[in-house]
Amino acid sequence: MGKFFKLLYRSKKSHARVGEIKTSHGIIKTPAFVAVGTKGTIKTTFPFLLNQIKTQAAFVNTYHLVSHPGADLIQKAGGIHQWAKLNLPLMSDSGGFQVFSLASTKQRFTAKADLSENNDARHRVFSTASPGRLSQKQVFLHGQNKIRKADIRGEEEPLVIKISDDGVRFRSTYDGQLIEFTPEKSMEHQIKIGADIMMAFDECTYYPAQYKYARKAMERTHEWLKRCIKYFNNRLATPVLDSFTKVTKASSAKPPVGAALPLKQKQQFLYGIIQGATFEDLRKESAKFVVSQNTDGVAIGGVSVGESKKEMRDQVDWVADYLPADRPVHLLGVGQFDDILDLVGYGIDTFDCVEPTRLARMGRLYQISSFNFLNSHQVSNFKKTISRQVDIFKNRYKHDLSPVDENCYCYVCQNFSKSYLHHLFKQKEILAYNLATYHNLLVMERFFDIIRELIINNKI
Numbered sequence: 001m002g003k004f005f006k007l008l009y010r011s012k013k014s015h016a017r018v019g020e021i022k023t024s025h026g027i028i029k030t031p032a033f034v035a036v037g038t039k040g041t042i043k044t045t046f047p048f049l050l051n052q053i054k055t056q057a058a059f060v061n062t063y064h065l066v067s068h069p070g071a072d073l074i075q076k077a078g079g080i081h082q083w084a085k086l087n088l089p090l091m092s093d094s095g096g097f098q099v100f101s102l103a104s105t106k107q108r109f110t111a112k113a114d115l116s117e118n119n120d121a122r123h124r125v126f127s128t129a130s131p132g133r134l135s136q137k138q139v140f141l142h143g144q145n146k147i148r149k150a151d152i153r154g155e156e157e158p159l160v161i162k163i164s165d166d167g168v169r170f171r172s173t174y175d176g177q178l179i180e181f182t183p184e185k186s187m188e189h190q191i192k193i194g195a196d197i198m199m200a201f202d203e204c205t206y207y208p209a210q211y212k213y214a215r216k217a218m219e220r221t222h223e224w225l226k227r228c229i230k231y232f233n234n235r236l237a238t239p240v241l242d243s244f245t246k247v248t249k250a251s252s253a254k255p256p257v258g259a260a261l262p263l264k265q266k267q268q269f270l271y272g273i274i275q276g277a278t279f280e281d282l283r284k285e286s287a288k289f290v291v292s293q294n295t296d297g298v299a300i301g302g303v304s305v306g307e308s309k310k311e312m313r314d315q316v317d318w319v320a321d322y323l324p325a326d327r328p329v330h331l332l333g334v335g336q337f338d339d340i341l342d343l344v345g346y347g348i349d350t351f352d353c354v355e356p357t358r359l360a361r362m363g364r365l366y367q368i369s370s371f372n373f374l375n376s377h378q379v380s381n382f383k384k385t386i387s388r389q390v391d392i393f394k395n396r397y398k399h400d401l402s403p404v405d406e407n408c409y410c411y412v413c414q415n416f417s418k419s420y421l422h423h424l425f426k427q428k429e430i431l432a433y434n435l436a437t438y439h440n441l442l443v444m445e446r447f448f449d450i451i452r453e454l455i456i457n458n459k460i
Helices: 049-053 062-067 071-076 080-084 096-108 183-193 211-237 243-251 280-292 309-322 337-346 355-361 379-385 411-415 418-426 430-456
Strands: 005-010 017-023 026-030 032-036 057-061 090-093 159-163 168-171 178-181 197-199 269-274 297-300 329-331 350-353 364-366 389-391
Touching (some): 032 355, 062 071
Parallel strands (some): 090 197
Antiparallel strands (some): 005 017, 159 168
């Protein structure tokens, strides 16, 4: 299939670079945005529209897909691409992020939670909830703090039963089923799901974490990475043939057009994840270890989990000099325009976040008039205006017959007015979410087109 990652250009101004990630389901031009399709769908969007939007890649969540409908069923259907008709490169999360979201939820809802090193809520054994019980939504300890906070990603949080060096036991939010995730299980599930790029099982450190816990979680993540690599290499060396392969082997028939390839003909890639919380020495130590391992790419985890934006940038800055030159780097859970514009300068190739799709469902649409700035040669001016949004719920749009953005060429802006979108959202029509998501995802792709051009012109 050729080289997985190809570096095309490196900026003379920073660590920023332009490249290509080559997968069985297409090429990702980097830097790139990875849309979040947690449960095998990018919410409110038809899969075939992703080609029109020019979405380059999407992210699915292993925990949620294992909980429902199950990795075995997805494998039987030919893999996630065939089952969900997502004809684009896919990444899969390992389930490790749920370790963070669950234990921190328990911690935040425990009265007067003690964050001291001697009372670390991460390492308690929690009582089992009744089957089918949903966990409560997250509440931040620093809700009244006026410092700008990085956005948190993730959706429903399952209930953790136990965390140990071997792995994690979850109680499913769907039916109360007890599910165990170990590094080996995570790899097995991800291989069956069939995403092009898989994440190693990690423990995503909650915020704020004490140093002692952050080190322990980092060391555990490193041990889990070694186990993931071992299982991944052994399993792909002797793949399990899917049902279609068994049939065609007996009949010598060729697969029909559009049929999923047998597992042995697919190619999957593994990323290790850097952790270390908000501690510079741990971040650098983790970066050195993860980059030294034989993985196809590297991800940075444990950011955008409630810390300030400055803290988030520091965590990426600390590891920038240690990131690999010959492998792609993914930043987990970051997707606001100003963050992306700053963080590509540290050598980040891909970003995933629910931001554009979640905002769309809230009736907040991006405006891209400010994107026409390339002739100004002033990235700083661009940064001041890139976060402009239209809150379509506001009454002033009821009679506004202009498009969301006159400079946008998307289907939504070329055909519908703010007035119509305002009407759809006020009436809670499903089409409202379809159109807003289409627009926001397309704007995000256009934004990354400009990012790549800026890097090539040495402006980032």
